[in-house]
Amino acid sequence: MAAQPDMLVDPNLAQRVLARALRRGGDFAEVFAEDRRATSAVLDDGRVEELASGRDRGAGIRVVVGETTGFAHTADLSEAGLLAAAEAAASVARDGESRTVVFGDPKGVAVSGALRPGDAVPKADKIALLGRADDAARSAGSAVAQVSASYGDSRRRFLVANSDGVLAMDDQVRSRLAVSVVAVGDTGRQTGFESVAATSGFELFDRTDVAELAVAAARRALGKLVARPAPSGAVPVVLASGSGGILFHEACGHGLEADHVAKATSVYAGRVGELVASPLVTLVDDGTVGGEWGAFAVDDEGHPAGRTVLIERGVLVDYMWDGVRARKEGRSSSGNGRRQSYRHLPMVRMTNTFLLDGTADPDEIVSQTPHGVYVAKLGGGQVNTATGDFVFGTTEAYLIEDGHLTEPLRDANLIGNGPEVLSRIDAVAGDFAMTPGTCGKDGQSVPVGCGQPTLRISSVTIGGTAGA
């Protein structure tokens, strides 16, 4: 068993810092200290171009007074550095009563469940993964013109202490491998991408077929060389299992974040208890799913990760909450307070968000679609939570004609409105799968998981250049 883990900031010092932060009053104060180490390696153009290491350590301090939050961060974890940041964060407070803080029992784990965190893995082993990916992708077809493979691992330890008496720690280990391929043919260039990512140590690659992943990226690029332009207009769309959890993340997940709801910048504000989706839809956000990319023990405000049913059989059940929004509503956080680093304020964020299985057969969903588009893989997306309007891009798609997949299609964006699309889901299969992603909100990126079984949306607008 390891010795007493480094707590980053001694709890007694954290108490003094919080007392300083509340010196001029305030409803809430928090200190978040973080130590992050990361390694990345890139193979491009047949060569290992670079191995890079990054180290970041510091603390963010916030003070909440009524509706106002003061925030400051520092890379200096000494008592002087932390107290100076506490003073800056406290500048929003005026003439209040000072008070002291007593912590409860520590929450969260200080020891990661990862078997082989990146900092304990020889660099040569990480590099070897990239060579395997490059070889496999290049052997997938003579039209493969370029391969880039990137490896990344990170270990993020933090301590969070607040004036409610919360004292919590987490040790988050993540690993990722991504392959992107360019294929060149008479029709021009096309790209393919595939990745694996998990809250896990290097053992992730014991259970990942790296060559298969690289070939999947290459096939995606090669297939599009012979693809025809996607149609333009409204068509039925079948999303393959695990291909398009991003749709639920964008189309409704962001609108169910309590900060958007509170500001009435969500189309779902004030609609708990209402039917907001097809009865086939049950949507869950769950930070506790072991190993998934968006999983953790405690969130970045010290609350345990949770499982929140957002929509149950089409009915809106609840939103996702961070500590600040929950406090205002007199309820508890759902464990959705997340931040990119100690330099950022936490806000309501998704963890792993997914649609639960239905009962249909995935092959029958296709065979019962006379005409439409089958999306085997989606890329990124974007939503305006105030209108619910979203877009997301296809990176592998096929035409469905007479119930069969026929020609591959070039990349295009799908556009729709969240509530409308959710109500148009008319078939859900039982073949659930997850995909890792990176979610951006207000300039902050955090790892998230998305997932869904094969399903059909009766009508979505696709932005190709051919007639629908």
Added chain:
Amino acid sequence: MPEPSVDLARLARSVAEQAGRGEEIEVYASRSVETDVRAYGGEIEVLSQAASAGIGVRVVVGGRQGFASAGSLDAAVVAETVREARDNAVFATPDDHVGLASPDGVAPAGLELWDDSVPSTPPERKAELALELERRTRSADPRIRQVSSADYGDLAVEAAVATSTGVLAGSRRTVCSLAVSALAGDGGHTGVGISAGRRLEDLDLERAVADAVLRSTRLIGASKGRSGRCTVVFDPRVTATLLAVVASALSGESVTKNRSMFAGRVGEDVAAPSVALVDDPTDPRAFSSAAFDGEGLACRRNALISGGVLQGFVFDTVAARRAGTVSTGSAVRGGYASTPVAGCRAVQLAPGHQSAEEILAAVGEGLFVQSVTGVHSGVSAVSGDFSVGAEGLWIRGGSLGAPVREVTVASTLQRMLHAISHIGADVEWLPGLAAGQTIAIADMAVGGE
């Protein structure tokens, strides 16, 4: 404030001088202070003050490059970062093209990019700006239902690059901005207004308010469009977004690695004859202007497209060596934690002579696009495939008509560059790597119901 007294250039040079025999070292050190204020509901929602500093070290030995970075200028941390970069270099594949920049004799432009008012103005005054921005937007028009955010933000950053090959460059700059997001009508139509500058007095609060109000209110009642093909007129901000994607395909890094639709096309017609595109970081009007690039060489004006003909690409040292040429002073880096890469910094499309109104009148019938979504998922600088979500107004009888939302606009970048039929005189200098003006592009596919 971490180590406010450290002279960044001296620190960078002293570390770079530790290079051993057969070894090259580059050190990038930076330090910044920033303030961000968000107003909401008549109160300050967030006041954030932050100071950051960090170092990034590249070591090249025997054609192998290693990199390490740390968010600290502490001597012990710097020493560990150098060790780690050296250790990382062992694992790279040897490549004769890999190496650091050397002084190339090009003199840096004399640019004044710093104003003391940004770091020295008290946060209370900045908070007042955010509050006033919110208050004025809310009261500007009865159709504004909500101001979802009103932000003031600034950044003052100092940086230095030094190499064991003789490069030494230091720079500093300030930026500040106002941004407000207004929601109009029952549909939650969103309009964002922005104003940015290098000095607080550059900020035009009235303009940001007017922009947000116009952009949100004119979408009230927007409906989905019908599918078809038509001429599309892009708002200056959308043009800037489009040019940024085109610019990414003009990076020597993308080109030498077969990841650009422009690879192998220098000297060919790639755009309409009226198109002239330059990357000129020495133009002080650009918010991203700079005297030095990410490797410490002087930034310079690079012609990209002239008379519709592709002139060339932008290069950093490594991409230039791969292509058998020399750096164009175009290394960009995201900060101390990332390595430099070839890229454009301040792209401008040469303005035409028409106003936006004259272009609408000339187009007659079509779609005016105010904002686009899904650029990162639907536009590829590799294939040129272009598909975005759009909102805006129909152009009817030569002027703006009914509002439209939830349509797609699609083509390929290659076809779009050739189909540019009008270029406006109304250049807007915007935060980001490209300026923009009103442009019209013929024959795009609009997808709706």
